[in-house]
Amino acid sequence: xxxxxxxxxxxxxxxxxxxxxxxxxxxxxxxxxxxxxxxxxxxxxxxxxxxxxxxxxxxxxxxxxxxxxxxxxxxxxxxxxxxxxxxxxxxxxxxxxxxxxxxxxxxxxxxxxxxxxxxxxxxxxxxxxxxxxxxxxxxxxxxxxxxxxxxxxxxxxxxxxxxxxxxxxxxxxxxxxxxxxxxxxxxxxxxxxxxxxxxxxxxxxxxxxxxxxxxxxxxxxxxxxxxxxxxxxxxxxxxxxxxxxxxxxxxxxxxxxxxxxxxxxxxxxxxxxxxxxxxxxxxxxxxxxxxxxxxxxx
Amino acid sequence: xxxxxxxxxxxxxxxxxxxxxxxxxxxxxxxxxxxxxxxxxxxxxxxxxxxxxxxxxxxxxxxxxxxxxxxxxxxxxxxxxxxxxxxxxxxxxxxxxxxxxxxxxxxxxxxxxxxxxxxxxxxxxxxxxxxxxxxxxxxxxxxxxxxxxxxxxxxxxxxxxxxxxxxxxxxxxxxxxxxxxxxxxxxxxxxxxxxxxxxxxxxxxxxxxxxxxxxxxxxxxxxxxxxxxxxxxxxxxxxxxxxxxxxxxxxxxxxxxxxxxxxxxxxxxxxxxxxxxxxxxxxxxxxxxxxxxxxxxxxxxxxxxxxxxxxxxxxxxxxxxxxxxxxxxxxxxxxxxxxxxxxxxxxx
Numbered sequence: 028x029x030x031x032x033x034x035x036x037x038x039x040x041x042x043x044x045x046x047x048x049x050x051x052x053x054x055x056x057x058x059x060x061x062x063x064x065x066x067x068x069x070x071x072x073x074x075x076x077x078x079x080x081x082x083x084x085x086x087x088x089x090x091x092x093x094x095x096x097x098x099x100x101x102x103x104x105x106x107x108x109x110x111x112x113x114x115x116x117x118x119x120x121x122x123x124x125x126x127x128x129x130x131x132x133x134x135x136x137x138x139x140x141x142x143x144x145x146x147x148x149x150x151x152x153x154x155x156x157x158x159x160x161x162x163x164x165x166x167x168x169x170x171x172x173x174x175x176x177x178x179x180x181x182x183x184x185x186x187x188x189x190x191x192x193x194x195x196x197x198x199x200x201x202x203x204x205x206x207x208x209x210x211x212x213x214x215x216x217x218x219x220x221x222x223x224x225x226x227x228x229x230x231x232x233x234x235x236x237x238x239x240x241x242x243x244x245x246x247x248x249x250x251x252x253x254x255x256x257x258x259x260x261x262x263x264x265x266x267x268x269x270x271x272x273x274x275x276x277x278x279x280x281x282x283x284x285x286x287x288x289x290x291x292x293x294x295x296x297x298x299x300x301x302x303x304x305x306x307x308x309x310x311x312x313x314x315x316x317x318x319x320x321x322x323x324x325x
Numbered sequence: 326x327x328x329x330x331x332x333x334x335x336x337x338x339x340x341x342x343x344x345x346x347x348x349x350x351x352x353x354x355x356x357x358x359x360x361x362x363x364x365x366x367x368x369x370x371x372x373x374x375x376x377x378x379x380x381x382x383x384x385x386x387x388x389x390x391x392x393x394x395x396x397x398x399x400x401x402x403x404x405x406x407x408x409x410x411x412x413x414x415x416x417x418x419x420x421x422x423x424x425x426x427x428x429x430x431x432x433x434x435x436x437x438x439x440x441x442x443x444x445x446x447x448x449x450x451x452x453x454x455x456x457x458x459x460x461x462x463x464x465x466x467x468x469x470x471x472x473x474x475x476x477x478x479x480x481x482x483x484x485x486x487x488x489x490x491x492x493x494x495x496x497x498x499x500x501x502x503x504x505x506x507x508x509x510x511x512x513x514x515x516x517x518x519x520x521x522x523x524x525x526x527x528x529x530x531x532x533x534x535x536x537x538x539x540x541x542x543x544x545x546x547x548x549x550x551x552x553x554x555x556x557x558x559x560x561x562x563x564x565x566x567x568x569x570x571x572x573x574x575x576x577x578x579x580x581x582x583x584x585x586x587x588x589x590x591x592x593x594x595x596x597x598x599x600x601x602x603x604x605x606x607x608x609x610x611x612x613x614x615x616x617x618x619x620x621x622x623x624x625x626x627x628x629x630x631x632x633x634x635x636x637x638x639x640x641x642x643x644x645x646x647x648x649x650x651x652x653x654x655x656x657x658x659x660x661x662x663x664x665x666x667x668x669x670x671x672x673x
Contacts, residue, residue: 035364036370056364064363217382
């Protein structure tokens with residue numbers, strides 16, 4: 028294996044940073060292995076920690092096209108893999124009838140490539156295929172993916188088996204709203220992305236918003252850590268932290284205070300129950316979280 | 326460490342994880358050995374590489390993190406029963422700590438040691454007069470009510486309008502073939518049994534009801550909670566199974582237990598759960614986590630049934646704050662005997 032350089036993982040981590048993504052060592056290791064072995068990478072973790080963003084960063088890092096399949100309940104092979112172009116088939120059939128000729132209706136000519144097939148048969152080299160929130164899809168879609176993830180091929184009954192020209196780099200994300208099958212897990216490398224530490228989050232915020240004051244990014248990172256200790260229905264993720272820093276800057280401030288935080292709370296709190304919880308008792312919990320963030324600074 | 330030694334240790338690690346119930350196949354083992362060649366030979370890169378390849382869910386990661394030092398840092402052999410050593414009896418089901426993270430990554434089924442239900446410290450719950458037929462009837466009633474009694478989400482066969490319209494393209498726009506959603510909406514049963522001391526007189530009845538529900542529906546998930554949460558789903562066939570005993574004074578934090586199950590258990594997607602909780606709703610923790618957990622439970626469930634044995638008493642009123650919260654959150658709130666002995670009462 029040629030990639031066993033002393034800095035292979037560090038190099039991947041640095042490349043990801045250049046692509047706008049700050050990865051923890053375990054995630055950088057998983058990405059390095061997924062690209063080198065190569066294997067699909069299954070990423071799980073709470074909402075808003077950067078699972079989807081990882082695929083975008085890998086795409087930018089490799090300079091490859093990103094093909095995204097957003098999963099939802101009821102997603103089927105017609106939307107995920109391929110579909111026959113019925114209108115064109117009918118037109119071709121009528122033309123053939125007029126000429127008294129025959130036409131092969133089930134050929135690649137009439138095949139509409141959906142994201143999975145598009146990624147598999149990409150002619151512009153290996154693409155990065157993001158299968159996002161697979162836990163939202165039905166189990167049938169998982170079964171459909173097994174052949175693609177395991178063998179890099181798909182079978183279309185009318186055409187036969189289509190093999191990947193170049194195996195795409197696959198990132199599968201899940202929020203764990205349901206358990207994925209063992210068969211799918213076994214075909215993937217695995218990484219859990221947790222909420223970042225204060226230090227990591229400060230680094231992420233500074234990286235994405237370099238014009239923000241350092242004390243503001245550090246303060247927001249500590250505040251996020253404090254808020255995640257509150258048992259909120261929807262704990263704030265990294266994207267909420269970015270929004271809060273941007274909002275504070277937009278309001279012309281470089282430091283949070285209770286009043287300002289109250290005005291910008293919509294960037295962090297995304298449910299009425301959480302809002303009520305934080306602002307109840309004259310905002311006691313919110314003030315306490317902010318004080319904890321201030322205290323940790325000291 | 327030579328490559329041969331490394332391979333031997335990885336194999337022993339995989340064997341230990343298999344012994345603790347993690348499925349590791351030859352392909353994963355091959356991936357792990359390849360991965361170990363792709364990173365530097367220091368311990369931490371090796372650990373991260375092996376972890377990404379051998380541990381493919383949070384539970385397996387948790388186990389890996391505790392087994393790895395045995396074989397790689399200390400270089401010693403694995404204990405005879407890795408699962409039991411990882412979770413010593415004294416811990417009795419505490420979630421293995423991972424840097425203080427509170428994200429439910431260690432599934433409740435992993436929480437108890439393999440023998441926790443029969444080990445020392447577990448005492449038999451007094452047997453209440455149990456009649457299997459009545460519990461089976463109650464399970465049937467709940468399934469029937471689940472199927473026809475509505476709840477807050479639809480069940481059964483659903484027309485797939487979008488796919489019907491798309492298929493109609495093949496027939497000149499006429500929707501000749503109606504396309505139905507692939508699988509009818511099917512709910513998963515979740516049973517939570519309160520194993521606190523105050524619930525001991527009704528523990529056996531709750532367990533029987535859980536068994537009856539598991540017989541009706543194979544994917545029923547059953548958990549017992551007191552100070553800890555234990556997964557019972559795969560042990561219900563054991564006739565000697567009893568609920569794990571709660572320690573004196575430990576208190577039952579119902580809200581935290583519900584949240585632990587919802588975050589860690591392999592459960593159906595939102596609105597597909599049919600949840601039954603057998604508990605007296607005597608919350609030892611504060612109300613805020615309970616309110617949050619009940620709200621989350623309600624979002625995840627199509628229907629929440631709360632069977633409170635205290636509600637069987639004449640003149641019972643939900644006066645405590647916790648009970649009021651529960652009454653508001655539950656779609657059905659009734660006594661345990663009223664649920665399990667309905668036909669007998671009517672017969673008499």
